[in-house]
Amino acid sequence: MHEASRRAKLRKIQELGIDPWGSRFDDHARIADIRAREGEITVEPLAEGQREPHQNGPKVRAAGRIVLQRKKGKLIFLDIRDWTGQIQLFVGRGQVGEENWALAECLDLGDLVGVDGELKRTKTGELTIFVEKLHFLTKSIETPPEKHHGLTDPELRQRMRYIDLAYTEGVLPKFLDRTKIVASVRRTLAASGYVEVEGPTLHAIAGGAAARPFKTHHNALDMPLFMRIALELHLKRLLVGGMERVYELGRVYRNEGISPRHNPEFTMLEAYQAYGDYGTMMDLTERIILDALDAIGAGRQITWGERTIDFTSPFARKTYDELFAEHTGVSPDDAAAVKKLADGIGLETAGKHPDVIKSEVFEERVEDALVGPIFVIDYPASICPLTKRKQGSEHIAERFELFIQGMELANAYTELNDPDLQEELFRTQLQGQKEEDSMAKMDHDFIRALRHGMPPAGGLGIGIDRLVMLLTGSQNIREVILFPLLRHEEPRRG
RNA sequence: GAGGCUGUAGCUCAGUCGGUAGAGCAACGGACUUUUAAUCCGUAGGUCCUGGGUUCGAGUCCCAGCAGCCUCACCA
Numbered sequence: 001m002h003e004a005s006r007r008a009k010l011r012k013i014q015e016l017g018i019d020p021w022g023s024r025f026d027d028h029a030r031i032a033d034i035r036a037r038e039g040e041i042t043v044e045p046l047a048e049g050q051r052e053p054h055q056n057g058p059k060v061r062a063a064g065r066i067v068l069q070r071k072k073g074k075l076i077f078l079d080i081r082d083w084t085g086q087i088q089l090f091v092g093r094g095q096v097g098e099e100n101w102a103l104a105e106c107l108d109l110g111d112l113v114g115v116d117g118e119l120k121r122t123k124t125g126e127l128t129i130f131v132e133k134l135h136f137l138t139k140s141i142e143t144p145p146e147k148h149h150g151l152t153d154p155e156l157r158q159r160m161r162y163i164d165l166a167y168t169e170g171v172l173p174k175f176l177d178r179t180k181i182v183a184s185v186r187r188t189l190a191a192s193g194y195v196e197v198e199g200p201t202l203h204a205i206a207g208g209a210a211a212r213p214f215k216t217h218h219n220a221l222d223m224p225l226f227m228r229i230a231l232e233l234h235l236k237r238l239l240v241g242g243m244e245r246v247y248e249l250g251r252v253y254r255n256e257g258i259s260p261r262h263n264p265e266f267t268m269l270e271a272y273q274a275y276g277d278y279g280t281m282m283d284l285t286e287r288i289i290l291d292a293l294d295a296i297g298a299g300r301q302i303t304w305g306e307r308t309i310d311f312t313s314p315f316a317r318k319t320y321d322e323l324f325a326e327h328t329g330v331s332p333d334d335a336a337a338v339k340k341l342a343d344g345i346g347l348e349t350a351g352k353h354p355d356v357i358k359s360e361v362f363e364e365r366v367e368d369a370l371v372g373p374i375f376v377i378d379y380p381a382s383i384c385p386l387t388k389r390k391q392g393s394e395h396i397a398e399r400f401e402l403f404i405q406g407m408e409l410a411n412a413y414t415e416l417n418d419p420d421l422q423e424e425l426f427r428t429q430l431q432g433q434k435e436e437d438s439m440a441k442m443d444h445d446f447i448r449a450l451r452h453g454m455p456p457a458g459g460l461g462i463g464i465d466r467l468v469m470l471l472t473g474s475q476n477i478r479e480v481i482l483f484p485l486l487r488h489e490e491p492r493r494g
Numbered sequence: 495g496a497g498g499c500u501g502u503a504g505c506u507c508a509g510u511c512g513g514u515a516g517a518g519c520a521a522c523g524g525a526c527u528u529u530u531a532a533u534c535c536g537u538a539g540g541u542c543c544u545g546g547g548u549u550c551g552a553g554u555c556c557c558a559g560c561a562g563c564c565u566c567a568c569c570a
Contacts, residue, residue: 004521004522006521068530068531070530070533071526071529072526072527072528072529072533073525073527074527075526075528075529077528077530077532088529088530090527092527092528094527108520108521122530124529128528142504143504143505143520144504144505145506145519146505146506146507147520148506148531149507151505152505152506153562155501159562211568211569212568212569254568254569254570256569256570257568259568259569260563260564262570266570408570409570461570463570465570466570488561
């Protein structure tokens with residue numbers, strides 16, 4: 001086993017009087033910051049008889065994981081990596097002395113080390129720390145993946161994300177981009193006067209979206225509970241309570257299929273602004289996205305597979321009906337023609353409301369074709385039970401969805417705040433639908449809250465995982481979720 | 495939930511017609527004081543996903559299962 005030789009080196013390190021599991025190591029610089037000091041290297045003029053000009057560089061201290069190792073007799077080149085970058089180390093037997101050299105001979109790929117040394121360039125110009133003192137920080141008793149290809153098996157990459165992060169090119173920077181995007185979203189909202197709150201994740205009624213919830217149970221109260229599927233209804237209660245600009249950025253859970261765009265738990269942003277409407281939220285959405293692009297140092301063009309997403313502001317805006325007509329060639333107002341179209345596609349139409357049929361045709365024929373970014377605005381009211389109707393047109397709801405690469409990224413309404421209409425919509429939506437299929441689950445406490453007066457408001461939801469996918473050019477949601485759901489790993493037998 | 499593809503050394507992958515297991519990297523031993531996926535010589539390393547079946551003989555063919563990926567369904 002490979003482990004045996006690593007354990008043998010571990011013992012050798014112990015025999016040198018060094019703790020193979022290391023300890024506190026203060027005052028080291030980030031490798032990116034060390035690399036930035038290249039300009040401080042000075043080169044003395046070449047003296048008579050000298051082959052190489054003498055360099056003076058800054059003294060630096062670094063720490064990281066050994067990712068490459070080139071042993072060359074009494075000389076070892078190591079590449080160490082931290083979460084900001086990678087740099088080469090030069091360890092020469094004559095330069096570091098016998099004690100350090102004895103330790104250097106115990107190094108394996110994957111070990112964590114710290115070094116003190118001088119930052120200079122090698123003959124070939126590679127920026128390098130010429131080690132003067134080696135500090136052993138932690139032994140790795142497992143072999144890292146192949147150094148050139150890294151881990152490529154998607155199953156291993158997800159199950160052992162720690163290896164993927166540590167060794168696969170670009171993985172750690174992408175997840176750090178994710179945190180930068182999330183931080184940026186919070187900054188944008190804070191700058192717009194929003195406060196962040198934490199609502200309950202265990203709900204007695206899983207409302208606010210159309211999705212199957214995970215069921216659980218509270219023992220002491222002997223009460224069935226659901227993991228939340230949306231943040232909406234509690235945030236609106238806070239609008240009633242006077243939190244005029246409020247958001248939550250957190251995990252929601254949907255007991256549904258897994259796909260390149262779906263994970264059972266995912267991160268959702270919902271934001272509500274009193275005295276705003278869906279137009280307010282459209283502006284906010286665009287600001288959140290553009291700020292996030294800036295936060296990761298991306299431009300306005302993002303490569304997406306074979307295509308490029310152009311985030312140049314302002315994003316296109318078209319109405320639902322316009323797009324419907326454009327992509328299907330059928331008038332959205334001609335219910336008979338729409339039904340015929342739906343039948344032609346093979347959709348089940350019997351007994352369905354014309355707007356539901358229209359919506360299914362839209363999903364089938366329009367959404368996938370929306371390269372975007374494009375705001376689709378003004379949805380059929382009957383598929384929007386939580387949305388205010390447009391002034392003077394009772395069949396249109398003030399709702400938009402933002403589509404990019406056929407993916408729904410954001411969904412926003414002018415919020416319905418009429419308690420009587422809300423209650424009626426809850427009731428009528430429930431008729432003929434399985435409750436779990438409906439966005440409108442009767443929630444009496446929510447109705448009671450509305451009766452106390454919820455200000456007219458705009459509300460917005462953004463799927464954060466999808467936002468990260470789009471901004472980082474990742475075509476699979478598992479590329480931006482650290483630990484996506486997997487089946488149980490079968491324990492190795494023997 | 496349905497269909498298709500995949501599963502071989504720590505990692506990345508070959509493996510022909512069914513004839514008894516291969517490479518590169520990593521590891522181990524040796525050479526090498528400016529290398530860059532270092533190089534060179536040598537050594538070792540296998541529950542071929544699991545369980546059945548066919549066969550004189552199975553990594554290879556058949557059946558079942560497990561896991562991953564893709565497509566579809568559900569959904570964001």
